[in-house]
Amino acid sequence: MRQLPPQSNPTFGFSDSPFGECCLAFSNDGICALTFPESREGAFIDLEHRFPETDFKRDDKRVTRIIRQIFEGGKIPELNPIGTEFQQSIWRALQQIPKGKTTTYAQIAEAIGRPKAVRAVGTAIGANPIAYLIPCHRVTKSDGGIGGFRWGLECKKKILDWEKK
DNA sequence: ATAAAGGCCACCC
DNA sequence: GGGTGGCCTTTAT
Numbered sequence: 001m002r003q004l005p006p007q008s009n010p011t012f013g014f015s016d017s018p019f020g021e022c023c024l025a026f027s028n029d030g031i032c033a034l035t036f037p038e039s040r041e042g043a044f045i046d047l048e049h050r051f052p053e054t055d056f057k058r059d060d061k062r063v064t065r066i067i068r069q070i071f072e073g074g075k076i077p078e079l080n081p082i083g084t085e086f087q088q089s090i091w092r093a094l095q096q097i098p099k100g101k102t103t104t105y106a107q108i109a110e111a112i113g114r115p116k117a118v119r120a121v122g123t124a125i126g127a128n129p130i131a132y133l134i135p136c137h138r139v140t141k142s143d144g145g146i147g148g149f150r151w152g153l154e155c156k157k158k159i160l161d162w163e164k165k
Numbered sequence: 166a167t168a169a170a171g172g173c174c175a176c177c178c
Numbered sequence: 179g180g181g182t183g184g185c186c187t188t189t190a191t
Contacts, residue, residue, distance in 0.1 A: 086187065105173055109186095118173045120186040126172045127188085141173070148172025156172095 003088070004029045004080060012047060012056040013063030014040055018071055022131070023047075024063045025056060030080030034130045034153040049071065050082075050129070056093045070133065078088050081129050090124045097138045099161050126150055132159065 001005065006027035014023050017036075022041040025033040028127040033050070037043035047056060082089055089112045096111075097103055103111075106127070109118045128136040137159045142145045149156035 084188080109173090114186080117186045119171070119184090120173090120188085122172050123170085123187065124172095133187090137174085139172080142176080146172095148173070153172095 003082060005034045006051060006056075007054065007082065007084070010051075010056045011059050011062060012044075012091045014043075015064040015067040017067055018162060019132075019155055022067065024067060026066070026077070027080070029132055030078035030135065031087070032082060036131055038151075038154050041114060046145045048112055048136050069142060073097070076133060079133060081126065081134060083124075083129070087124045087127060090121055091128060091130075091134050094125070094128070094134050097135055101133075102138045102140050105139055105147065106142050108139060117143055129163070138163075141158070141163040 006025065006029065008028040010025070010027045012023065012025035012033075014151055016022075020036055023033070023037050023040070024031065024037045025047055033047060034156055035046070037046070066077060067138075081088070083091065090108060091123045093108050093130070095113045105122050106113050106118050108125070112121075114121075125136045125139055128134050128150075131137075131151065137149060137156045139147060146156065148152060
């Protein structure tokens with residue numbers, strides 16, 4: 001996993017996915033964003049806000065190709081999620097959860113050696129920039145509830161169901 | 166610097 | 179089921 005601002009060949013675009021339309025952004029250093037936004041407008045604002053220095057070129061064709069690789073071919077491109085040390089450690093932990101399994105926010109806190117930081121873990125998971133590939137959807141509440149999802153609970157449920165089979 | 170807001174949890178009622 | 183206090187990081191004043 002890298003940690004570089006997306007400066008070389010920054011590209012973004014939209015494509016259909018099994019879970020609705022998604023927005024993908026990447027550079028030569030890997031994927032820096034994958035979201036399931038409500039609107040294209042909102043998704044772009046979000047990008048601009050997170051990378052004010054970067055001028056992304058739009059290329060839906062390329063995006064569609066990559067999205068296919070991800071959801072149909074199962075091929076995982078290089079990731080470049082940008083965040084604080086704390087966030088990185090959590091996003092790393094998320095990638096250890098096998099497909100079809102789930103954990104709880106508390107267990108993630110335990111896994112990174114900060115058992116008391118449960119709440120902060122929730123916030124950090126909510127800040128996950130690369131949906132699906134960093135499987136934040138596989139984390140649920142300790143009391144059996146499903147927990148939150150930045151792009152809508154319906155979406156989280158859909159992904160979980162889809163992964164179960 | 167400080168405050169306010171979180172995808173939580175355990176404990177109470 | 180619901181409410182409360184504690185815990186910890188991030189972001190916005």
